[in-house]
Amino acid sequence: MSDFVVRAEGLRKRFGKTQALDGVDLAMRRGTVLGVLGPNGAGKTTAVRVLATLLRPDSGHAEVAGIDVLREPQRVRRRIGLTGQYASVDEDLTGTQNLVLIGQLLDLPGKEAKRRAAELLEWFDLAEAAGRMAKTYSGGMRRRLDLAASLVGHPEVIFLDEPTTGLDPAKREDMWGVVRNQVTQGASVLLTTQYLEEADALADEIVVINKGRVIAHDTPDGLKRLVGGLTLRVRPADPQRVPDALRVLDKVAAPGTSAAPDSSAGARPGAVSVPVTDDTALDEAVPALRHEGIEVVDLGLHLPSLDEVFHALTTQNEEAQKEELV
Amino acid sequence: MTTLTAPAPVLDKPRGGSIAALARHSVALARRSLIKTMRTPEALLDVTLQPVIFLLLFTYLFGGAISGGNRGEYLQFLLPGMLAQSLAMGGIALGQNLNADIEKGVFDRFRSLPVARSAPLVGAVAADVVRYLTVCVVMLAFGMLMGFRVETGFVPAVAAVALSIAFGLCFCWISVWVGMLVRTPGAVQGLMFLLVFPLSFGSNVFVATDTLPGWLQAFVHVNPITPLVSTIRGLLLGGPVASHLLVTLAWMAGLLVVFVPLALRGYARRA
Numbered sequence: 388m389s390d391f392v393v394r395a396e397g398l399r400k401r402f403g404k405t406q407a408l409d410g411v412d413l414a415m416r417r418g419t420v421l422g423v424l425g426p427n428g429a430g431k432t433t434a435v436r437v438l439a440t441l442l443r444p445d446s447g448h449a450e451v452a453g454i455d456v457l458r459e460p461q462r463v464r465r466r467i468g469l470t471g472q473y474a475s476v477d478e479d480l481t482g483t484q485n486l487v488l489i490g491q492l493l494d495l496p497g498k499e500a501k502r503r504a505a506e507l508l509e510w511f512d513l514a515e516a517a518g519r520m521a522k523t524y525s526g527g528m529r530r531r532l533d534l535a536a537s538l539v540g541h542p543e544v545i546f547l548d549e550p551t552t553g554l555d556p557a558k559r560e561d562m563w564g565v566v567r568n569q570v571t572q573g574a575s576v577l578l579t580t581q582y583l584e585e586a587d588a589l590a591d592e593i594v595v596i597n598k599g600r601v602i603a604h605d606t607p608d609g610l611k612r613l614v615g616g617l618t619l620r621v622r623p624a625d626p627q628r629v630p631d632a633l634r635v636l637d638k639v640a641a642p643g644t645s646a647a648p649d650s651s652a653g654a655r656p657g658a659v660s661v662p663v664t665d666d667t668a669l670d671e672a673v674p675a676l677r678h679e680g681i682e683v684v685d686l687g688l689h690l691p692s693l694d695e696v697f698h699a700l701t702t703q704n705e706e707a708q709k710e711e712l713v
Numbered sequence: 714m715t716t717l718t719a720p721a722p723v724l725d726k727p728r729g730g731s732i733a734a735l736a737r738h739s740v741a742l743a744r745r746s747l748i749k750t751m752r753t754p755e756a757l758l759d760v761t762l763q764p765v766i767f768l769l770l771f772t773y774l775f776g777g778a779i780s781g782g783n784r785g786e787y788l789q790f791l792l793p794g795m796l797a798q799s800l801a802m803g804g805i806a807l808g809q810n811l812n813a814d815i816e817k818g819v820f821d822r823f824r825s826l827p828v829a830r831s832a833p834l835v836g837a838v839a840a841d842v843v844r845y846l847t848v849c850v851v852m853l854a855f856g857m858l859m860g861f862r863v864e865t866g867f868v869p870a871v872a873a874v875a876l877s878i879a880f881g882l883c884f885c886w887i888s889v890w891v892g893m894l895v896r897t898p899g900a901v902q903g904l905m906f907l908l909v910f911p912l913s914f915g916s917n918v919f920v921a922t923d924t925l926p927g928w929l930q931a932f933v934h935v936n937p938i939t940p941l942v943s944t945i946r947g948l949l950l951g952g953p954v955a956s957h958l959l960v961t962l963a964w965m966a967g968l969l970v971v972f973v974p975l976a977l978r979g980y981a982r983r984a
Binding site for chain 2: 439440441461464465467468476477479488489491492520537
C-alpha cells in the first residue's frame with residue numbers, strides 16, 4: 388500500500404474569472420496531519436472540496452486512500468470524513484438524530500448507528516445535550532457535533548476545513564486534542580487553517596498555499612527556519628533597563644543571532660526581541676532576567692505571523708528566481 | 714479520553730445492492746424531513762389554513778355570483794378543483810426548503826457520504842406525502858363541514874385522495890428543479906407562483922370551461938391541472954373517469970421524465 392494516503396497532482400479549478408486552484412500538488416503520509424495554510428481565498432477550501440469528492444477539478448489528478456477521486460468517488464466517500472468551514476449540522480434535529488442519520492447513510496445497521504451516535508456524543512461531551520435540537524447548541528457545541536458527524540464512519544482520512552475558526556482559545560485547544568487523538572487511532576488528517584500557530588501545534592507537515600498555488604511544503608521546523616522561527620519578546624518595566632535586557636537575552640539567542648529592539652509590526656516602544664531556537668530559551672531567560680533584577684511587564688514567545696511567513700516565502704521566491712537568472 | 718471502538722471493515726458496495734441502498738437512504742432522509750416538518754408545524758399553514766381560506770373565499774364571496782346564487786352546488790363543483798390547486802401550491806415549499814438546505818451547507822455532508830446523488834432529493838420528495846395527505850384531509854373535512862358531499866362512495870373517494878397525492882409527488886419535481894437553479898428560497902416561491910397561478914386559474918377549477926373565450930379554452934384543454942380536476946370530480950361526484958385518468962397519468966409520467974433528470978442535474982451542478 389502506498390505511503391501516501393492523499394496525493395494530488397496539478398489540480399486546477401476556475402470559477403468565472405478566479406483561478407481558485409492553479410496547479411496544486413499535495414501529498415500526505417498515512418497516519419500524519421497535513422496542515423494547509425493560507426489566507427482567505429488562497430484556494431484551501433476548493434482543494435478540500437476536490438479531495439472530498441464535492442467538486443470536480445478542471446484538470447489534474449487526485450487519490451485518497453489509494454483510490455482515484457474522480458473515477459471512484461463513492462469508494463472514496465466510504466473512507467473519508469469531512470467537516471466544512473461552517474458547521475453543517477441539521478438545526479431542527481437533535482444531536483442524536485444528526486449522528487444516527489449519518490450512520491444510516493453509511494449503511495450501519497440500526498442498532499450500530501445508535502450505539503455509535505451515543506459513543507461519539509459521550510466522547511465529545513455532548514451526552515447531556517443529545518436529546519436537544521442542534522439549534523439550541525452554542526457555537527462550540529455545534530462544532531463538536533459537526534466534527535463528531537464526520538467521524539461516524541471511522542474514516543481513514545479526515546478533512547477539516549478551518550475547524551477552529553471562530554472558536555475561543557480554550558475551545559481551540561480542545562479541538563486540537565480531538566485531532567491528535569484521531570491520529571493516534573490511525574486516522575490521517577488534512578486540515579486547513581489561517582493560523583500558523585495551529586498548523587505548528589498539529590501538523591507533521593505544512594503546505595502553504597497562496598493564490599491557488601503551493602508556495603512551500605515543509606515540516607513546521609523547516610518552515611520556521613525558512614521564515615525566522617520563534618522570537619522571544621520582552622518589555623522591561625523600566626525603559627532604562629533595555630540595554631541590560633539586551634545583554635541578558637543575547638545569551639539565549641539562536642546561533643548567529645543577537646537581541647535587538649523589537650522592530651516587528653505593532654511592537655511597543657521599549658520592547659526587545661531575540662530569535663531563539665526553541666521554547667527552552669524561556670526557561671533560561673526568565674531566571675536570568677530575575678537574577679539581574681529586571682522587572683518585565685510583557686514577555687512571550689512568538690511565531691511569525693502568517694503575514695510574515697508570506698513575506699519571507701515570497702521574498703525568497705523572488706531571490707531564488709534572480710539567482711536562476713544569474 | 715476513552716478509546717473508541719475499532720472500525721468495521723470498509724465495505725465497497727452498499728448492503729443489498731444499489732436500488733435497495735437508494736430506498737434505504739431515501740427513507741432515512743425522508744424521516745429527517747418529517748422530523749423537521751413536525752418540529753415546525755407553522756410550515757404546514759400552506760397546506761392547512763391557506764386552502765381553507767381559499768375555499769371560504771370562493772364559496773361565499775364569489776360562489777354566489779359565479780353559480781347564479783346556488784352556493785351549495787358551486788361548492789360541489791369547486792372543491793375537487795381546489796384540491797388540485799392546493800396540491801400544486803403545496804409543492805412550492807419543498808423547493809424553498811431544499812434551496813435553503815443547500816445554502817446552509819447541510820447537503821455538503823450528504824454529498825460527502827456514499828449515498829446515491831438522488832437520495833437527498835428523493836427522500837425530501839417522499840416526505841412531502843405527509844403534506845399532500847394533509848391537504849386532502851383538511852379540504853375534504855372542512856368542505857364537508859361547509860356542506861360538501863361525496864356522491865360516489867368510500868372507495869372512489871380514497872382513490873381520489875391517492876391520485877391527488879401521487880400527482881402532488883410528480884408535480885413537486887418542478888419546484889425541486891427550480892430550487893436547484895435559483896439563489897434564494899424567495900426566488901423559488903416567486904417563480905413557482907408565476908407557474909402555478911396561470912395553471913390553476915387557467916383551468917376548469919373555478920368555472921366551467923365553455924364559459925371561456927376560445928383561446929382560453931384552448932389553454933385549459935392543454936393544462937395538466939384540467940384532466941386531474943376532471944378525474945377527481947368523476948371520482949367524488951360521479952361521471953366519466955377513465956379517459957381523464959389516462960391523460961392525468963400521462964401528464965404525471967411526463968412530469969417525472971422531464972423534471973426528475975433536470976432536478977438531479979441541477980443538484981449535481983450546485984457545488
